[in-house]
Amino acid sequence: MKLIIQIPCLNEEETLGETLRALPRTVPGCDSVEWLVINDGSTDRTVEVARENGVDHIVDFATNRGLAKAFMAGIERALQEGADIVVNTDADNQYDASCIPDLVRPIVEKRAQVVVGSRPISEIEHFSPAKKLLQKLGSWVVRFCSKADVEDAPSGFRAFSREAALRLNVFDSYTYTLESIIQAGRSGIRIVSVPIRINGETRPSRLIRSIPRYVLRSSVSILRSLLIYRPGRTFFALGAPPVMLGLFLLARWLVLYLDGTERSHVPSLVAAAIVILIGSLFWLAGLLGVLLGINRRLIEDMQVKLRSQSLALRLERGRAQLASSGQEPLRER
Numbered sequence: 001m002k003l004i005i006q007i008p009c010l011n012e013e014e015t016l017g018e019t020l021r022a023l024p025r026t027v028p029g030c031d032s033v034e035w036l037v038i039n040d041g042s043t044d045r046t047v048e049v050a051r052e053n054g055v056d057h058i059v060d061f062a063t064n065r066g067l068a069k070a071f072m073a074g075i076e077r078a079l080q081e082g083a084d085i086v087v088n089t090d091a092d093n094q095y096d097a098s099c100i101p102d103l104v105r106p107i108v109e110k111r112a113q114v115v116v117g118s119r120p121i122s123e124i125e126h127f128s129p130a131k132k133l134l135q136k137l138g139s140w141v142v143r144f145c146s147k148a149d150v151e152d153a154p155s156g157f158r159a160f161s162r163e164a165a166l167r168l169n170v171f172d173s174y175t176y177t178l179e180s181i182i183q184a185g186r187s188g189i190r191i192v193s194v195p196i197r198i199n200g201e202t203r204p205s206r207l208i209r210s211i212p213r214y215v216l217r218s219s220v221s222i223l224r225s226l227l228i229y230r231p232g233r234t235f236f237a238l239g240a241p242p243v244m245l246g247l248f249l250l251a252r253w254l255v256l257y258l259d260g261t262e263r264s265h266v267p268s269l270v271a272a273a274i275v276i277l278i279g280s281l282f283w284l285a286g287l288l289g290v291l292l293g294i295n296r297r298l299i300e301d302m303q304v305k306l307r308s309q310s311l312a313l314r315l316e317r318g319r320a321q322l323a324s325s326g327q328e329p330l331r332e333r
Helices: 013-022 046-052 067-080 097-108 129-146 162-167 177-186 211-229 231-258 266-324
Strands: 002-009 032-040 057-061 085-088 114-118 158-161 191-195
Touching: 002 013, 002 067, 013 046, 013 097, 032 046, 032 067, 046 057, 057 067, 067 085, 067 162, 067 266, 085 097, 085 162, 097 114, 097 158, 097 191, 114 177, 129 177, 129 211, 158 162, 162 266, 177 191, 177 211, 211 231, 211 266, 231 266
Parallel strands: 002 032, 002 085, 032 057, 114 191
Antiparallel strands: 085 158, 114 158
């Protein structure tokens, strides 16, 4: 069983070396451990530092594409290299690398397909009270939306089985953390959380430069994920308030009309018609979303098959090359 530890990087020359030196080369339950760095358009010596510290694989972007794109590029490369388990961590050495066996264990024991490292949020000294509250609130919202028992949804320290990685898609260009959990939870992928330790702060977060901006972008990401993976209930919930308001206005007009009032109350009747129409449009969009969701699941199944076939072909070519060189062929993982 092969484990690949991937690290998305953007100008991480100062911290990457320390992060790599802390990574393990052996993990219980895994036959081999390899390292993968995704260089997201760095302008410093990030790639050179990675090579100096013995990184096995490097994905090198000429320009910055964003954290989510870098994360997905790492997943794709790890699958191409035959990974059975992929662990994602940050280049700033925020997460304690000695906890990687804890992340991998539930997958090795077939108890989970995705494992999310849960940080001790309440004990992190460099988190302000507002940030701690928002982290917990955000995790609660993601748990509600995904129906997955995830205690620390924004955590980037997580492990994926090959099956989960094959099904993974991220459409948000800002971050992968929230959307990937909602997608996995709504796709029936087993997710668990394990407690982890963290190191001291090495630099300010580049993702959370402004709390209001982070809250806005995260809210948009969650809403987009719900519209993609749970369109029926989401549009029904959006359409219910205007429909209820319209029915109330209609009932009010009907009571006044039957009571013999001298006024026609036409504005109330028009307002009722407008808001009921708006709510009905939301419900129609939900129905269309459900129908499109069927096509999305079919496309996802086709994508998994194509990725699996590509992986099998790559492994077969690797076995053929080793056989021609007289070495022992690769075993099927």
